[in-house]
Amino acid sequence: MSDITVPSPLTEPARVDPPMAADERTMLSSWLDWHRATVRRKCAGLAPEHVGASPLPASPLMTVGGIVSHLRWVEAYWFDTVMLNQPDRAPYSPEDPDAEFRVGAQRPLAELLDEYDAQCARSREITARLELGTTARKARPNPTLRWVLLHMIEETARHNGHLDVVRELADGVTGK
Template sequence: MTQVQRPPRTADERTQLIGWLDLQRSFVRMKCTGLSEEDAHRKVLPTSPLMTPAGVVSHLRWVEYTWFQLGLMGVPDTGQTPWTEGGHVDAEMFVDDVPIAQLLDEYDAECARSNATIADLPLDTLERGPWAAKGEAASLRFALCHMIEETARHVGHLDIIRELIDGVKGYTEPE
């Protein structure tokens, strides 16, 4: 995914929500540009050893899948997710043996699938997945707002991690 521009200031709600999400998504790849495999998997936060660039990218890929496929569309989890009953709560972040390029490509593909999934859905569409069954269904509008928050928060993590790894900071492509 290439870095995108902010949505127009006077755009409609849908354009704003998806535009802001796409902007944050584009920062994920940008923050990983130029990292070696070693650095992409480097553990720089002693209290959060799963918080590596690779782990964050993998987490964001699965968050996209969880909100838009499992939650919104109600796609059943038939074992395709990294979580298992009784497994580690952050299982999607155990990716020491997965190349960063593969993780980024999987993330970009999941983001594209998310956008295709929601392209024709009204913002008031309610989830059909596990939370709906519990009476806790969220609207597509809520899911988009949450995904903006989730992605932006983790982009901030990537920004800090990247600075700790090699001093690269900010939101411009590293040279």
């Protein structure tokens, strides 16, 4: 797996490129870690007043804070809840399925990123203990760990694209 430094949200973190050739577990884990590190890069240097900014009129929940919060809870859901059948502790509910986005828009970015990093570390520990073919203990039909890793790569990459747009509209910063 990749060694990724965890800087403050005001600095741009290093990102370790995935290997060009490796076994399946290393490839999946490395690509997911690369996209996880990209989340922090997208947030580096963001002013506090932009964390909850909602620059897309048709998507008021799309804020930097909301996206980071969502990614934290998506990690928890797939690795803790689905793979290990642990209780779902996320702030959303059937009555308010988007609560993590609202909560995230109101919280300090440094706290959100620290919680995201802690959840990613937990997800890495779970991944290290299970075989890629291990089936989920909760969901039906039961996805495998391999499926969950691929889904998390897709989910995190897609939301990095959202972070690109929201960040550019909030303060003009592009790339990273």
